[in-house]
Amino acid sequence: MRLYDTLSGGVREFAPLRPGHVSIYLCGATVQGLPHIGHVRSGVAFDVLRRWLTAKGYDVAFIRNVTDIDDKILNKAADAGRPWWEWAATYERAFSAAYDALGVLPPSAEPRATGHITQMVELIERLIERGHAYTGAGDVYFDVATLPDYGKLSGHRIDDVHQGEGVATGKRDQRDFTLWKGAKPGEPSWPTPWGRGRPGWHTECVAMAHEYLGAQFDIHAGGMDLVFPHHENEIAQAEAAGDGFARFWLHNGWVTMGGEKMSKSLGNVLAIPAVLQRVRAAELRYYLGSAHYRSMLEFSETALADAAKAYTGIEDFLHRVRTRVGAVVPGEWTPKFGAALDDDLSVPMALAEVHAARAEGNRALDAGDHETALTHAMSIRAMMGILGADPLDERWESRDETSAALAAVDVLVQAEVRRRGEARARRDWAEADAIRDRLKEAGIEVTDTADGPQWSLSDGTDK
Numbered sequence: 001m002r003l004y005d006t007l008s009g010g011v012r013e014f015a016p017l018r019p020g021h022v023s024i025y026l027c028g029a030t031v032q033g034l035p036h037i038g039h040v041r042s043g044v045a046f047d048v049l050r051r052w053l054t055a056k057g058y059d060v061a062f063i064r065n066v067t068d069i070d071d072k073i074l075n076k077a078a079d080a081g082r083p084w085w086e087w088a089a090t091y092e093r094a095f096s097a098a099y100d101a102l103g104v105l106p107p108s109a110e111p112r113a114t115g116h117i118t119q120m121v122e123l124i125e126r127l128i129e130r131g132h133a134y135t136g137a138g139d140v141y142f143d144v145a146t147l148p149d150y151g152k153l154s155g156h157r158i159d160d161v162h163q164g165e166g167v168a169t170g171k172r173d174q175r176d177f178t179l180w181k182g183a184k185p186g187e188p189s190w191p192t193p194w195g196r197g198r199p200g201w202h203t204e205c206v207a208m209a210h211e212y213l214g215a216q217f218d219i220h221a222g223g224m225d226l227v228f229p230h231h232e233n234e235i236a237q238a239e240a241a242g243d244g245f246a247r248f249w250l251h252n253g254w255v256t257m258g259g260e261k262m263s264k265s266l267g268n269v270l271a272i273p274a275v276l277q278r279v280r281a282a283e284l285r286y287y288l289g290s291a292h293y294r295s296m297l298e299f300s301e302t303a304l305a306d307a308a309k310a311y312t313g314i315e316d317f318l319h320r321v322r323t324r325v326g327a328v329v330p331g332e333w334t335p336k337f338g339a340a341l342d343d344d345l346s347v348p349m350a351l352a353e354v355h356a357a358r359a360e361g362n363r364a365l366d367a368g369d370h371e372t373a374l375t376h377a378m379s380i381r382a383m384m385g386i387l388g389a390d391p392l393d394e395r396w397e398s399r400d401e402t403s404a405a406l407a408a409v410d411v412l413v414q415a416e417v418r419r420r421g422e423a424r425a426r427r428d429w430a431e432a433d434a435i436r437d438r439l440k441e442a443g444i445e446v447t448d449t450a451d452g453p454q455w456s457l458s459d460g461t462d463k
Contacts, residue, residue: 006249027222030067031091035098038255038262045293064107098272102285119207132240136170138182154228202233216244224251274456282396283308315391321377331378
């Protein structure tokens with residue numbers, strides 16, 4: 001198996017530290033708001049990695065953390081007039097629900113930052129003792145200049161580093177980053193040898209990875225937006241403390257719209273619950289996992305619909321075989337499928353093998369060759385199971401009235417949306433407004449985006 005390692009800048013042969021055991025740490029959510037599809041892509045991508053390693057016979061320890069204390073969480077909770085801990089817990093549940101809806105396996109452990117303050121304090125004490133950290137104005141900072149190879153993950157030259165933390169009175173050098181933030185009025189804080197305060201973001205993951213996976217582990221994963229400064233600063237702390245830390249660094253690409261990283265400005269249109277009003281959960285998982293994990297995934301309604309259609313084609317074939325031939329149990333994946341996933345988790349090539357098997361299976365079924373059709377169907381179940389989207393798995397067998405109703409609603413809403421667009425084009429504002437009002441009366445919210453009008457079901461609060 002070969003994986004692209006961000007640190008070395010190339011594909012490397014993967015072998016775990018311990019034979020038969022793979023240890024993975026995935027940077028999880030900062031629970032500040034509702035998860036949208038861009039947030040959940042890493043969960044799906046590295047769930048496939050975990051499933052593939054498990055299928056190959058490895059025992060996998062998979063740790064995914066929750067950042068439940070952070071500037072953004074505190075600011076948003078304060079703006080809403082809510083306790084910070086309630087705000088974090090609310091959106092932690094939302095992320096858990098999104099992961100579960102898309103069939104992402106629960107992690108081996110899901111540590112919260114606030115539950116590991118002791119480990120963070122111990123880490124910072126080690127860094128101070130070894131001359132890599134210092135205190136200043138109630139804060140504690142990492143001294144970047146003490147690590148000659150700082151910047152090796154991101155390629156940043158140390159002289160050009162900007163942490164994005166602004167000016168701080170206790171900093172000796174603006175290239176340094178915060179390990180511990182001194183207590184401020186109204187903010188949560190914990191006691192430490194250098195005063196009360198709360199942890200810096202970059203310290204949290206180092207302490208939790210060490211606690212659950214040890215001083216050195218196999219794979220550290222996360223989104224490419226974390227390469228700098230977060231992961232760069234994780235490496236700096238771990239190595240300065242004398243730990244080996246991660247042997248492989250894997251980073252997934254963004255979900256983009258119009259070539260730009262998906263932003264929060266689209267509101268709830270692309271939040272997981274809203275998207276699941278337009279496609280089924282298995283179809284959304286198929287879509288998010290269909291591109292190579294390192295590539296950018298450009299979102300559009302057309303691409304989402306195409307993915308749903310492709311998934312339905314696989315589903316229809318399996319149902320045809322089950323109806324004509326009998327029970328379809330998972331069989332063996334094909335050699336080409338295995339070779340694709342062994343080649344830096346190339347899901348697009350693996351899916352090409354799935355669709356090739358479906359095409360051959362359909363031809364065999366049409367020709368009355370039930371044995372060949374069944375063999376292909378069993379193979380497809382095995383391959384789609386590794387991708388976490390086996391249509392005959394009991395969690396995805398959801399051809400129910402709700403799914404059918406949503407599909408029917410989509411057809412009707414799209415027709416109304418087209419009529420509204422035509423009315424606006426001919427400047428018939430009265431007709432356009434009437435269509436919008438009818439949709440709103442039916443509990444349908446239409447949002448105009450750069451990707452065209454998108455619709456979602458209203459929660460009824462503004463009817």
